Amino acid sequence: MTVLERLRGEAGAAEAYPRLLGAGVDELAGALTEPGQPLWARELAAYRLGLARDPRAFEPLVLLLNHRDPPRCAAAAEALLALGDPRTARAAAALATNPLRTAYALEPVRLLTALRAPESAPALIATLGRLLSPHDPYWRVAVACVEGLGVLADPRARDVLTRAQAHPRLAVAATGALRALSGAGASPG
Structure with a gap:
């Protein structure tokens, strides 16, 4: 629809x-x-x-x-x-990183990925890092962060993506994102 x-x-x-x-x-x-x-x-x-x-x-x-x-x-x-x-990335980052609004963070996370703004990777890294607790109910938001970080291929995401590999719902996406990150680092600048 x-x-x-x-x-x-x-x-x-x-x-x-x-x-x-x-x-x-x-x-x-x-x-x-x-x-x-x-x-x-x-x-x-x-x-x-x-x-x-x-x-x-x-x-x-x-x-x-x-x-x-x-x-x-x-x-x-x-x-x-x-x-x-130009204010969109800052607003989306504020929404994505607000721990009181995590239930509604899926679209801000996806928007940050699409924008590819300077605020995008830091916001996704911070949000994902907060969602890596064992029983966090917002795994869909975490998956969107992992996928977004794979698209952005920002080397600052390596640590949080490595930690995400330990989570069953995130492991496949995190491995793919790390692969994308490695591929981006190997390509000519």
């Missing part, structure tokens, strides 16, 4: 959905601040503004990136990537 299909389902018969779907950027920005707007309308406005690279979408998208509903987080990450705001 696409973002727009999901939001259409949430909107039901609301007349505002087709209006927002066809709205220009100024009307969309107005929907972000207009009192009484339902969450689906704010998300639709922020999503469309992000895809249009309108900077007014940044703060609402960051809030959605930290939402408890995974599809909202994924849509926000997609729009933030398209938006191209």
Whole structure:
């Protein structure tokens, strides 16, 4: 299901959905601040503004990136990537590394990987390091960190990836990430 299909389902018969779907950027920005707007309308406005690279979408998208509903987080990450705001990596790193928000860190971790920003590897290393306790319930976030570190191939990740190999749910991905890291180090600069 696409973002727009999901939001259409949430909107039901609301007349505002087709209006927002066809709205220009100024009307969309107005929907972000207009009192009484339902969450689906704010998300639709922020999503469309992000895809249009309108900077007014940044703060609402960051809030959605930290939402408890995974599809909202994924849509926000997609729009933030398209938006191209230089503050995105710092915001995603803050969300990914916040120990009180680990349950909602999957999309910020994936976004950091896609951004390949200077903040990306340090945030993924810190988050993964915190998730290596034996009974941590957020193993999906840990796997995303491991996979992201493999994509980034940052040599600073070697220690945490080596430690991740000892965890059954992370071992295969960690071995692959270390292999990618070794391959990146061997390639000509």
